[in-house]
Amino acid sequence: MGVTPIRPGELAGVPLGRRPAEPIIEIDHVSQVFKTSSRRDHTALSNISLSVEEGAFVSILGPSGCGKSTLLYIVGGFVSPTSGTAKMKGKPITGPGTDRGPVFQEFALFPWKSVLGNVMYGPLQQGMNSAKAEARALELIAMVGLTGFEKFYPKELSGGMKQRVALARTLAYGPEVLLMDEPFGALDAHTRTRLQNDLLEIWERDRKTVLFVTHSVEEAVFLSDKVVMMSRSPGRIREVIDIDLPRPRRREELLLDPRYQNYIVEIERMFDDSGDNELPS
Amino acid sequence: MITTRTTNEWLLGAAPIVLVLLLWQGLVSFGYAPATLLPPPVQVFLRMGQQLASATFQQDIAATLFRLFAGFAIAVVLGVSIGIAAAVSPPVNAVVRPIVRVLAPLPKVALYPAFLLLLGFNHESKIMLVAADALFPILLSTYYGATIVEQKLIWSALAAGTPPRDVLWKVVLPAAMPSILTGCRIGLVISCIVVFLAEMITSTDGLGHVLVTAARTFQAVDMFVPLITISLLGLILNGLLQGLRAYLLRGFPSV
Ligand SMILES: Nc1ncnc2c1ncn2[C@@H]1O[C@H](COP(=O)(O)OP(=O)(O)OP(=O)(O)O)[C@@H](O)[C@H]1O
Ligand SMILES: [Mg+2]
Numbered sequence: 001m002g003v004t005p006i007r008p009g010e011l012a013g014v015p016l017g018r019r020p021a022e023p024i025i026e027i028d029h030v031s032q033v034f035k036t037s038s039r040r041d042h043t044a045l046s047n048i049s050l051s052v053e054e055g056a057f058v059s060i061l062g063p064s065g066c067g068k069s070t071l072l073y074i075v076g077g078f079v080s081p082t083s084g085t086a087k088m089k090g091k092p093i094t095g096p097g098t099d100r101g102p103v104f105q106e107f108a109l110f111p112w113k114s115v116l117g118n119v120m121y122g123p124l125q126q127g128m129n130s131a132k133a134e135a136r137a138l139e140l141i142a143m144v145g146l147t148g149f150e151k152f153y154p155k156e157l158s159g160g161m162k163q164r165v166a167l168a169r170t171l172a173y174g175p176e177v178l179l180m181d182e183p184f185g186a187l188d189a190h191t192r193t194r195l196q197n198d199l200l201e202i203w204e205r206d207r208k209t210v211l212f213v214t215h216s217v218e219e220a221v222f223l224s225d226k227v228v229m230m231s232r233s234p235g236r237i238r239e240v241i242d243i244d245l246p247r248p249r250r251r252e253e254l255l256l257d258p259r260y261q262n263y264i265v266e267i268e269r270m271f272d273d274s275g276d277n278e279l280p281s
Numbered sequence: 282m283i284t285t286r287t288t289n290e291w292l293l294g295a296a297p298i299v300l301v302l303l304l305w306q307g308l309v310s311f312g313y314a315p316a317t318l319l320p321p322p323v324q325v326f327l328r329m330g331q332q333l334a335s336a337t338f339q340q341d342i343a344a345t346l347f348r349l350f351a352g353f354a355i356a357v358v359l360g361v362s363i364g365i366a367a368a369v370s371p372p373v374n375a376v377v378r379p380i381v382r383v384l385a386p387l388p389k390v391a392l393y394p395a396f397l398l399l400l401g402f403n404h405e406s407k408i409m410l411v412a413a414d415a416l417f418p419i420l421l422s423t424y425y426g427a428t429i430v431e432q433k434l435i436w437s438a439l440a441a442g443t444p445p446r447d448v449l450w451k452v453v454l455p456a457a458m459p460s461i462l463t464g465c466r467i468g469l470v471i472s473c474i475v476v477f478l479a480e481m482i483t484s485t486d487g488l489g490h491v492l493v494t495a496a497r498t499f500q501a502v503d504m505f506v507p508l509i510t511i512s513l514l515g516l517i518l519n520g521l522l523q524g525l526r527a528y529l530l531r532g533f534p535s536v
Binding site: 076078095096097098100101102104106108110111112113114121122125126153154155169170173175 | 431433434436437438439440441442443452455456458529530531532533534
């Protein structure tokens with residue numbers, strides 16, 4: 001019904017969504033081969049092509065080890081691909097930049113800085129004076145609902161709070177694309193749900209482009225405009241599925257929506273059919 | 282609750298020291314050791330009180346402290362900078378690694394005669410020996426701390442707009458701080474030992490020299506005074522370093 005599978009071969013450079021928007025990220029025939037300690041080459045990504053439109057929320061779903069993180073790191077400029085190119089707004093990505101903001105599963109907050117210090121870090125690096133940077137940081141801390149915790153150190157926060165700080169720290173320097181690698185993977189179900197709702201609310205406000213890696217089919221369908229399904233050995237794109245659900249999305253409504261349920265069932269069935277034994281759960 | 286716990290810890294920590302003093306007193310009181318060789322603790326502490334008020338003894342303490350601080354400071358500066366450089370730069374690592382492997386296990390005191398010939402009998406040779414001995418624990422723990430810095434901290438900083446050349450100061454150094462301070466703590470204890478040792482071997486002043494002079498003239502009481510003084514100095518310095526550590530690492534888990 002709403003599911004429109006597209007062959008990976010057709011993807012390169014082709015705008016995929018309904019809205020004819022500019023691609024902000026273009027991944028063009030990217031492969032990544034790692035030299036492992038056993039001296040055997042390991043292909044983590046094989047000939048990946050994908051374009052992401054500006055303002056889209058795109059989730060990457062796939063079994064463990066299929067190269068989702070690697071793909072995100074390539075877009076982040078933290079890792080350079082063995083072959084192929086990744087482009088941001090038409091320019092080849094050669095390294096990290098403030099236009100692409102990562103949020104990691106492990107939070108990666110600076111333990112020697114307070115919440116305020118962490119969130120102020122980016123604005124200060126951009127040459128903002130400390131008064132302005134602080135004002136900006138306070139604004140973002142409020143946005144993620146942590147007002148009152150400015151002086152706390154990361155070790156004094158719960159996992160969910162740490163991830164909120166990490167999100168605020170990244171948003172503070174105003175990236176155009178958010179690169180989120182299983183950001184809610186380490187959280188309990190309840191916290192995870194709340195953070196999904198909050199993320200969606202924040203996203204619906206300014207519609208930043210988001211590349212979101214997850215293991216959860218429900219999370220991917222709930223959040224995304226588009227779900228990219230990857231498969232393992234070697235890491236390839238299996239399907240790209242447009243999620244045609246109305247926005248703003250509300251969980252209570254979606255849970256009762258047969259289209260939402262359909263997407264989840266369809267995607268889970270595809271994983272069952274695939275050669276990958278491991279379910280993305 | 283927290284206060285009672287720390288008080289308890291204090292008591293637990295003080296107990297063995299009190300026990301040693303009691304044992305000491307016991308050995309003297311029950312005649313196991315003649316008072317001329319092992320003076321009773323009370324006598325030693327009284328003598329120490331007198332000595333602390335005397336100008337010459339104060340000068341000896343000052344000389345020892347100066348050498349200790351100078352040597353330790355050199356070790357910290359060199360150890361931290363070489364350790365960090367070796368961790369982030371493969372060429373530096375290639376050069377430093379074999380040198381450290383050869384020099385670290387070497388008993389530095391064996392180099393002391395050479396230092397004396399090179400630098401003379403004054404402060405310099407002793408400072409050099411202290412620095413040489415305290416350097417390696419600081420260097421090695423700095424190196425270790427800098428190599429295990431989480432990659433994603435560095436990535437986060439780079440993505441936030443940190444110039445790559447600043448990552449060293451803004452991420453690697455603060456992230457390695459717990460290991461660096463652990464190295465400093467070991468280095469400080471070694472500095473206390475080595476400065477005393479150097480002064481015992483060849484010196485005209487300092488606490489180690491006071492001990493040797495007293496020993497040569499069989500003045501047992503005067504022998505114990507510098508010994509206890511250096512222990513107390515070590516205790517105070519360690520306490521100060523702990524305070525600094527607690528402040529610098531206030532954000533890190535479990536300090
Ligand atoms: N630095 C590296 N050196 C060697 N192999 C690597 C390296 N990084 C990743 N790999 C390999 O590449 C493959 C893809 O890794 P990646 O972390 O991208 O997977 P993933 O899809 O994110 O998995 P998960 O869902 O478990 O996070 C894995 O098989 C992994 O072993
Ligand atoms: Mg991963």
